[in-house]
Amino acid sequence: MVSSTSPVQKTVQKKSFVQVAQASDVQAAGVMVVQTKGHSIALFYHQEKIHAIDNRCPHMGFPLHKGSVKDCVLTCHWHHARFDVTSGGAFDIWADDGRAFPVDVREGSVRVDLTPREDAEDYQHKRLVDGLEQGLSLVIAKSVIAQLAAGKGATAAFQTGLDFGIRYRRDGWGVGLTIHTCMMQLMPYLNTTDRPRALYHGLSAVARDCAGEPPRFAIQPLPETPANFQTLKGWFRQFIEVRDAQGAERCLASAVESGVEVTQLADMLFAAVTDHRFIDGGHALDFTNKALEALDHAGGENAAGILTSLVHGYAQAERMEESNAWRYPIDLVAILDRAFEALPEAILAGRDNRENAKRERVKKEHTKSLETTFSTNFSTNNDATVEQLVAILLGEDPAAIATHLLEALRQGCTTADLAGIVAYAAALRIAQFQTNNDFSDWDTAHHTFTFANAVHQGLKRSPSDELVRGIFDAAMAIYLNRFLNVPPARLPKPENQVDKPDELLHELSEQLNRQQRVNAVGNLVGTYLYSGGDPAGLISALGQLMLREDRDFHVIQSLEAAVQQYQHWQNHQAGIHVLVATARYLAAHSPTMRSQGQTYEIAARLQKGDRMYEED
Ligand code: FES
Numbered sequence: 001m002v003s004s005t006s007p008v009q010k011t012v013q014k015k016s017f018v019q020v021a022q023a024s025d026v027q028a029a030g031v032m033v034v035q036t037k038g039h040s041i042a043l044f045y046h047q048e049k050i051h052a053i054d055n056r057c058p059h060m061g062f063p064l065h066k067g068s069v070k071d072c073v074l075t076c077h078w079h080h081a082r083f084d085v086t087s088g089g090a091f092d093i094w095a096d097d098g099r100a101f102p103v104d105v106r107e108g109s110v111r112v113d114l115t116p117r118e119d120a121e122d123y124q125h126k127r128l129v130d131g132l133e134q135g136l137s138l139v140i141a142k143s144v145i146a147q148l149a150a151g152k153g154a155t156a157a158f159q160t161g162l163d164f165g166i167r168y169r170r171d172g173w174g175v176g177l178t179i180h181t182c183m184m185q186l187m188p189y190l191n192t193t194d195r196p197r198a199l200y201h202g203l204s205a206v207a208r209d210c211a212g213e214p215p216r217f218a219i220q221p222l223p224e225t226p227a228n229f230q231t232l233k234g235w236f237r238q239f240i241e242v243r244d245a246q247g248a249e250r251c252l253a254s255a256v257e258s259g260v261e262v263t264q265l266a267d268m269l270f271a272a273v274t275d276h277r278f279i280d281g282g283h284a285l286d287f288t289n290k291a292l293e294a295l296d297h298a299g300g301e302n303a304a305g306i307l308t309s310l311v312h313g314y315a316q317a318e319r320m321e322e323s324n325a326w327r328y329p330i331d332l333v334a335i336l337d338r339a340f341e342a343l344p345e346a347i348l349a350g351r352d353n354r355e356n357a358k359r360e361r362v363k364k365e366h367t368k369s370l371e372t373t374f375s376t377n378f379s380t381n382n383d384a385t386v387e388q389l390v391a392i393l394l395g396e397d398p399a400a401i402a403t404h405l406l407e408a409l410r411q412g413c414t415t416a417d418l419a420g421i422v423a424y425a426a427a428l429r430i431a432q433f434q435t436n437n438d439f440s441d442w443d444t445a446h447h448t449f450t451f452a453n454a455v456h457q458g459l460k461r462s463p464s465d466e467l468v469r470g471i472f473d474a475a476m477a478i479y480l481n482r483f484l485n486v487p488p489a490r491l492p493k494p495e496n497q498v499d500k501p502d503e504l505l506h507e508l509s510e511q512l513n514r515q516q517r518v519n520a521v522g523n524l525v526g527t528y529l530y531s532g533g534d535p536a537g538l539i540s541a542l543g544q545l546m547l548r549e550d551r552d553f554h555v556i557q558s559l560e561a562a563v564q565q566y567q568h569w570q571n572h573q574a575g576i577h578v579l580v581a582t583a584r585y586l587a588a589h590s591p592t593m594r595s596q597g598q599t600y601e602i603a604a605r606l607q608k609g610d611r612m613y614e615e616d
Pocket residue numbers: 057058059060061062076077078079080081095
């Protein structure tokens with residue numbers, strides 16, 4: 001006797017069924033494949049029932065009708081994943097669940113229900129969580145593709161990854177969440193088709209980072225009325241100073257609980273993370289900036305969870321006061337300490353200078369002077385001023401670097417603009433990186449650049465006097481990196497131009513298929529931009545080329561920081577140089593095996609309904 005499978009009992013009343021075969025034919029054949037309405041369905045006759053399942057194995061699409069069924073367990077013959085033939089659920093969860101279709105057998109006809117799931121949204125969310133928990137990139141990719149195809153924005157999946165990452169890694173914020181946030185930051189600059197791919201990379205990084213890690217149990221705020229913000233900030237810094245992560249976390253949680261503005265929380269974090277020099281090679285401050293950006297995307301609901309996940313890293317971080325390079329042969333820390341003593345006066349003088357400039361401008365407008373522009377003594381609109389300071393930053397005299405930074409502040413340069421100039425100098429270390437260096441030296445240049453960018457973004461968000469110390473730290477790291485530009489690689493020349501810059505984007509892709517194309521790629525990007533090529537097109541192309549690689553954490557950070565710096569400088573020569581820098585960095589790390597992209601492609605094709613390995 002032939003009967004239908006159990007799912008039909010629950011759903012038959014609501015569904016619309018499609019006739020696909022005669023029951024007697026299925027029974028006689030044991031297994032057969034039918035094509036209907038874009039679906040390829042394997043029908044199995046097993047234990048007197050007919051079961052219908054998507055014929056494409058959810059793992060990589062191998063035809064399941066070529067598998068075997070025993071005791072209601074269907075085994076795919078490619079990688080031997082096993083599935084419950086009735087529900088499609090996988091026993092080997094790396095293969096993902098298959099889709100089983102409810103079956104109804106009436107008067108000898110087999111009908112299957114193709115109605116999409118009613119709970120598709122909840123189901124995809126659950127699959128994403130499963131993917132994160134089990135570290136299944138394929139499941140993550142499928143879920144993200146389905147969610148975005150259904151018109152759900154990227155924020156929901158981002159939030160899911162963020163919540164997961166801060167909860168399931170005892171040491172808190174790390175590489176995975178940084179990649180995840182970088183991807184979210186890059187999203188607006190990517191082609192629409194690359195956005196789910198970016199999300200997939202970020203979420204997969206979170207899953208990798210949390211794999212095998214114990215969970216993190218957040219520390220609760222102080223009971224009752226918390227102390228005022230300044231007290232909490234002071235305690236927080238004291239506790240970080242003595243590497244007491246628990247005490248510090250409680251202060252931060254209390255500050256969040258008290259309802260202070262995110263700007264104040266940023267101030268509290270940036271103060272502590274710059275109380276010592278260039279801690280953890282710049283990562284701690286960069287992570288702080290990323291956590292605040294994650295908060296921007298996700299909203300403030302879980303501010304405590306996100307921000308307190310940083311604290312462990314602060315308490316554990318290596319401090320450059322303890323490193324030889326920052327102490328000998330020149331004591332950079334002593335130079336910085338002297339500069340920091342002068343900082344309050346320099347910042348104040350700069351504010352006065354800007355106020356005077358503003359007053360002067362109003363006066364001139366009032367008197368209808370023909371002279372409509374007036375700036376402070378230091379203007380980032382003045383190329384010569386910027387170039388002069390950059391030359392000093394790339395120079396050989398750390399004391400002069402500190403002196404000129406202070407002087408720029410006194411003359412009225414805003415702290416954010418000064419941080420932008422320092423980030424530009426850091427990018428030039430990469431744009432002029434000599435490829436004869438040791439390969440690991442790329443990271444040395446990279447760390448300074450992303451740190452400098454984070455200081456810049458932090459000062460735009462929360463212009464605290466304490467964070468200004470980060471500008472000086474970045475400047476000293478640039479000084480220490482001077483050996484990377486001996487001799488400096490040549491920057492692309494403005495006079496090198498072509499008529500059709502867009503054609504260079506195709507060549508860029510080709511160049512990145514080959515190793516050792518650093519200088520060629522840098523020149524190509526420079527030529528493209530100097531020829532009037534659309535920077536947005538270049539940025540989306542770089543994003544796409546980065547996403548096709550199994551690139552490491554730094555390549556992603558580099559591109560995201562360069563895009564932020566480009567937004568600051570735009571078509572100024574500095575904007576061109578930061579994109580040249582990140583393109584060179586990408587070239588140095590390309591090509592890779594591209595296995596992550598392969599997983600994504602499989603997921604995309606399966607999700608689209610493509611037939612993968614079936615014969616016609
Ligand atoms: S187990 Fe079926 S394709 Fe891999």
